[in-house]
Amino acid sequence: MADSWVNSAERIGADLHLEMAGAGPRRAALIRALREAVRSGRLAPGTRLPPYRSLAADLGVARNTVADTYAELVAEGWLTARQGSGTRVAERAEPLGAHARVPTKAPPRARGPRHDLRQGTPDASSFPRAAWLASYRRALQQAPNEAFGPGDPAGRIELRRALTEYLARARGVRTEPERIVICSGFAHALRLLFAGTGGVLRGPLAVESYGLGFHRELLATAAVRTVPLPLDEDGALVGELGRERAVLLTPAHQFPTGGPLHPSRRAAAVDWARARGGVILEDDYDGEFRYDRKPVGAVQGLDPERVIHIGSVSKSLSPALRLGWMVVPERYVDGVLAAKGEREAWASVPDQLTLADFIVSGSYDRHVRRMRQRYRVRRDRLVAALATHAPHVEVTGIAAGLHAVLRLPPGTEQSVVKAAVWQEVALDGLAEFRHPAATMSAPDGLVVGYATPAEHAYGAALDALCGVLPPG
């Protein structure tokens, strides 16, 4: 016993000495040192610790300091104290790393590809830091105290008011603040709408034959069956809608093939919803970005009681803000809020107030205009580069949005995508977006996100793209 204690004491002493040389109170340093010694395994489970007075004398600290330390570590479960058997290292303090500690998964996009032409994100280097910070400052300074208390699950009224005005003006959406629910983006909106037994919508849900895979996965996880609608040059064939409960459309700019939904199809979709009691989910993911004419207004404006309009700042500002909105028919408002949960505001309140200020102050319009200009130039450069280097490749879906579709000769998509990987050009083939149950023809093509690279990197990305296209 004496031996084992002497050994421990030496080891503890050394550790403690090292630690206690640091700043701060002696007691805290002693607690840290002992914890560390147990953690690292240098003090093995079951080891008996020295009596207070010995350790206190050894270390030159008050006896109470040691007594407090032991009590603290007993309370935390590092040590055990039993009448008559003294203080010992607890059996259960398992060292970290006893199990595998190697991270199994690299964080996605930790290191970006050399040329990033993936669709879906705006140029991250163009985030309007100064203007956003100015809005943040104003928002934080002007916020009432209650803004820092528990939030309204619908989101801040300031933001819902700003959005009501903005969406009416810019997107032709007809609503009022009471029908807007703030969320963290389109996927969150889908989750809320189809949230288990509490959700306001149920499947089957008609979707476009081409769309985002992660939306389909999310719906599958929520046990929502999706039924693919064929597409033609006028958009989704909504005439094929039948007994589905809802239809998910991208009317402003079909994702990813690129055209707007034809007016007659818009009308037919609304007619279907009215006749069948169905609902249209309008994914207005890039409605602000239309280059050759005014944006096409939202379908929601045709019948606010039949359309759930969903938008976000993910394309217009940054997906990093996690800020979006749902404009919902009156009868769904309570259900969506219930799904959201009363204690969860989900989107940061300072950010909501900042976006409200950003919109009201005109910064949002200015930023969208600036980016529209910039993306238009990029689109034109893409078209020009292809005309020069690959005149046989048709570019479509370029009237709007942040991406284009390059039609490829039949049977070549897979090899072009492989060549792109080889050349470190990140982009997706059309097949990536196809609903597994789609029956329409499967054209070969590439989806090229021309907004993604930073401004200085765009030229090189275009060159690399042209290099992987099949010869004419």
Place this chain on the structure above:
Amino acid sequence: MADSWVNSAERIGADLHLEMAGAGPRRAALIRALREAVRSGRLAPGTRLPPYRSLAADLGVARNTVADTYAELVAEGWLTARQGSGTRVAERAEPLGAHARVPTKAPPRARGPRHDLRQGTPDASSFPRAAWLASYRRALQQAPNEAFGPGDPAGRIELRRALTEYLARARGVRTEPERIVICSGFAHALRLLFAGTGGVLRGPLAVESYGLGFHRELLATAAVRTVPLPLDEDGALVGELGRERAVLLTPAHQFPTGGPLHPSRRAAAVDWARARGGVILEDDYDGEFRYDRKPVGAVQGLDPERVIHIGSVSKSLSPALRLGWMVVPERYVDGVLAAKGEREAWASVPDQLTLADFIVSGSYDRHVRRMRQRYRVRRDRLVAALATHAPHVEVTGIAAGLHAVLRLPPGTEQSVVKAAVWQEVALDGLAEFRHPAATMSAPDGLVVGYATPAEHAYGAALDALCGVLPPG
């Protein structure tokens, strides 16, 4: 036909005139005016619009402006154009408000109660606006461009690193950044852990017999069966754990009854988890606020492979930020990230970077210390007020946290809660927090959140509280 047109023209003309007097291009003004006229019902469905040239002449605009406007509104579905029948107002443009438009539900807490002693929120007026803004500015200025691109679902590495250090230092949590997942608060963490078929945990889940109702509801929605564990003065009777898969505990400060989990119970919980392959969910909701001695360290430190440690800034800073964290065993990391979804970062990236800066710069510690001081004074005032005005009422659970429990004479809780409503004192009775299947005795009591009121309002709230207590 001519008549109906003349009437429409007059009405349109008037509207257009009004609208077109505003700034901006004529075409936009004309579109707005026509949309409004259809929206409001002044232009009834089916009404035929004048030919381009008539309207152009009437309004003094170019003929092309009218043609463009009609085309735009046809594209949006407001108007229809058919060969030979001219342009008409579409049948389906339903005016907003055809259905009930009265908001059915006032936003919760839109107007606060006169005296707010509800548990669960820090003093909203104490949010450290200046220090937070300083961190936000630094974070926004120093963020790399990729921060504004698609995020890592685990959360920003900067924040996970800061939390690793902070949680080790302040809470005795042993982890590494790769095992931390950022979320928007405790409820979000629960959702992620029990997320449908993809969740890493399944029920039954043992819970404390007293706890938050909205956690129970959330679990019920996720089809997780909860089994109540009785409580005594040492915390949850973890010796009664059996075949449950997991247990949810509030070890630092039982919510709401108020004591820390006894060291022997901590040890027993870990033993149970090891023996049965179970998991402990540690809700460390107010671990920073301990008044009479150093905080009790986290149970997680005893066995990082058996404990999921969950915390947030909701009590320490504000629930409005929606920022929390989960420290998860290695084997659950991938599952939790999968449940989170690759495209959803959920918590705003600028806010994550801000919190990282706030912690690393020492602002977080300073704020917690300041608030600890302030809340301790409030607690002492509460105890003193009760000693003077209601010496027969025992106060418990006051060593830590932002609330106290007032034990009431048997059978009086309900009437005291009613009296409180009458006196506009918002607080909850203990019954509010009781698991419906709990079998332990049901003491009468009040849960008093002494952190909630603003500083200047606290005295009046205390007076009002004393006024509703039963006579001795």
